[in-house]
Amino acid sequence: MAEQTSSIPMTSLQAALPATTKAAAASRPTPAEEVAFDIRGFNLWYGPRQALYDVTIQIPAHKVTAIIGPSGCGKSTCLRALNRMHELTPGTRLTGSLRLFGQDLYSAEIDPTHVRRRVGMVFQKSNPFPTMSIAENVLAGLRLNGVRDRAILNQRLEESLRMAALWDEVKDILGRPGIGLSGGQQQRLCIARALAVQPEVLLMDEPCSALDPLATAKIEELINTLRTSFTVVIVTHNMQQAARVSDRTAFFYLGKLIEYDETRTIFMNPANPQTEAYVSGRFG
Amino acid sequence: MMPLPAMPLPSPAHQAWRRFKNKAMSVVMLACALAVIAPLFLVLYYLIREGASSLDWSFFTQLPKPTGEIGGGMANAIVGTLVLLAMASVIGVPVGVMGGIYLAEYGSDRVNYWIRFSADVLNGVPSIVWGMVVYALLVAPFKTFSAYAGGVALGLMMIPLIMRTTEEVLVLVPQGYREAGLALGIARWRIIVVIVVKTALKGIITGILVALARVAGETAPLLFTALGNNFWVHSLNAPISAVPLQIFAYATSAYEDWHRQAWAGALVLMALILAINLSVRVLSRGRKFE
Numbered sequence: 001m002a003e004q005t006s007s008i009p010m011t012s013l014q015a016a017l018p019a020t021t022k023a024a025a026a027s028r029p030t031p032a033e034e035v036a037f038d039i040r041g042f043n044l045w046y047g048p049r050q051a052l053y054d055v056t057i058q059i060p061a062h063k064v065t066a067i068i069g070p071s072g073c074g075k076s077t078c079l080r081a082l083n084r085m086h087e088l089t090p091g092t093r094l095t096g097s098l099r100l101f102g103q104d105l106y107s108a109e110i111d112p113t114h115v116r117r118r119v120g121m122v123f124q125k126s127n128p129f130p131t132m133s134i135a136e137n138v139l140a141g142l143r144l145n146g147v148r149d150r151a152i153l154n155q156r157l158e159e160s161l162r163m164a165a166l167w168d169e170v171k172d173i174l175g176r177p178g179i180g181l182s183g184g185q186q187q188r189l190c191i192a193r194a195l196a197v198q199p200e201v202l203l204m205d206e207p208c209s210a211l212d213p214l215a216t217a218k219i220e221e222l223i224n225t226l227r228t229s230f231t232v233v234i235v236t237h238n239m240q241q242a243a244r245v246s247d248r249t250a251f252f253y254l255g256k257l258i259e260y261d262e263t264r265t266i267f268m269n270p271a272n273p274q275t276e277a278y279v280s281g282r283f284g
Numbered sequence: 285m286m287p288l289p290a291m292p293l294p295s296p297a298h299q300a301w302r303r304f305k306n307k308a309m310s311v312v313m314l315a316c317a318l319a320v321i322a323p324l325f326l327v328l329y330y331l332i333r334e335g336a337s338s339l340d341w342s343f344f345t346q347l348p349k350p351t352g353e354i355g356g357g358m359a360n361a362i363v364g365t366l367v368l369l370a371m372a373s374v375i376g377v378p379v380g381v382m383g384g385i386y387l388a389e390y391g392s393d394r395v396n397y398w399i400r401f402s403a404d405v406l407n408g409v410p411s412i413v414w415g416m417v418v419y420a421l422l423v424a425p426f427k428t429f430s431a432y433a434g435g436v437a438l439g440l441m442m443i444p445l446i447m448r449t450t451e452e453v454l455v456l457v458p459q460g461y462r463e464a465g466l467a468l469g470i471a472r473w474r475i476i477v478v479i480v481v482k483t484a485l486k487g488i489i490t491g492i493l494v495a496l497a498r499v500a501g502e503t504a505p506l507l508f509t510a511l512g513n514n515f516w517v518h519s520l521n522a523p524i525s526a527v528p529l530q531i532f533a534y535a536t537s538a539y540e541d542w543h544r545q546a547w548a549g550a551l552v553l554m555a556l557i558l559a560i561n562l563s564v565r566v567l568s569r570g571r572k573f574e
């Protein structure tokens with residue numbers, strides 16, 4: 001897919017267009033589209049080192065948005081700022097504003113724990129809790145937030161495992177340790193665990209980078225079905241994956257948002273020469 | 285690039301000399317390794333040879349006989365040691381474990397540096413100093429030696445030991461589990477209690493057992509605190525006996541029969557410590573977090 005892109009010549013008009021105008025135009029959603037995240041003027045520092053520069057982007061609801069870019073470009077940093085996980089790294093500082101469906105997630109009276117109940121996260125390395133069974137893992141978020149009702153727990157258990165396309169594989173072994181599953185199953189277990197608390201958004205930080213192609217295909221299939229109920233933001237190294245699963249793609253380079261548009265446009269007809277060079281495999 | 289010339293092989297005589305040096309050094313190191321474990325077997329051999337013959341049912345069930353009478357046992361000292369260890373645990377385990385949790389999960393680098401430093405210094409404080417400090421704090425003001433004072437002395441010794449081992453095993457729990465918990469919107473203290481501590485529980489228990497084994501044989505801190513007692517104890521606010529104290533009293537006496545009992549007591553104490561160390565081995569087998 002990326003190979004083909006480079007063979008499509010860019011018109012002189014497109015090349016001449018300043019990238020910012022195009023990116024800014026794309027980050028404004030069409031009127032019918034609901035905005036999930038409204039990110040404005042993100043600057044983020046790790047101690048003295050600046051990792052994000054003035055990132056402004058609007059992420060649509062019930063769509064899959066991919067963030068791509070070479071290592072160290074700030075894509076994971078940006079993702080972690082969306083549920084305030086970056087605050088765990090000592091010495092981080094952030095300016096700018098972040099709204100989720102209109103609500104300011106960085107306002108002083110908002111507890112980061114509440115933000116994370118609305119914005120779930122799946123990590124690069126699958127991390128089922130080692131002391132818990134499959135069922136306990138899925139229900140950990142509910143139980144540890146005080147849900148005790150057996151009926152609700154049972155219902156949510158099956159629902160979440162079905163959504164994560166894992167139910168049929170584990171329904172008879174729910175009491176076994178979560179870490180006994182295969183790598184791909186563990187990652188789907190982590191997705192089920194994130195879905196069980198019914199978040200509005202699911203952030204995925206390179207969820208397939210440790211998986212083989214078959215397990216990857218299953219997760220991608222799953223992401224496709226998730227967009228009906230959730231807003232998904234996925235960071236990936238794999239451009240083919242971004243092209244396969246996402247509706248929108250944002251390209252980051254050196255801490256800046258270079259281009260953000262419909263995935264098709266980013267891969268077939270990017271406005272910025274840097275994006276073009278990256279998606280066609282010339283660097284990164 | 286020119287290929288490097290082949291290294292000339294050493295002469296056969298030189299190769300034989302090398303093989304001889306290799307063998308010789310291996311033997312020397314094996315001998316050193318054996319020298320490390322030899323004392324353990326020496327101690328066990330002596331204890332069994334001298335003590336086993338005096339170990340009988342009455343040793344575990346009877347009180348010491350008055351001076352001059354043959355027979356009797358250390359039942360009160362064995363119970364006393366268990367009571368003292370229980371009291372020490374009541375102080376040492378919660379404070380040590382919670383201190384370790386603070387070091388691993390909460391404290392800032394600067395504060396942690398000084399807490400760790402203090403704990404390491406405390407671990408090196410001679411045990412008789414603990415005995416004197418507790419004497420000044422709990423014995424002198426209340427004008428009585430007591431089980432309380434003995435338990436406090438041993439408990440204080442356990443705190444820095446448990447704190448450091450708890451911290452070490454908690455730090456080994458991968459950060460990914462904490463992040464996974466936080467991403468579910470779970471409060472931090474709950475993640476620490478239900479996920480992190482539970483994951484490291486075997487290691488924490490191992491640390492507690494090691495600390496228990498360490499203080500179980502302590503004599504010096506008990507000399508001025510628990511004092512020792514030849515009878516059953518009915519109050520924790522009275523002097524209490526302990527196996528090491530009894531061994532000390534008997535071994536320094538002039539009677540042959542008491543010497544035999546001291547050996548038997550040492551054997552029992554050694555068996556207790558070996559048992560604790562063996563359970564540590566069993567627990568720490570397969571201690572993996574992933």
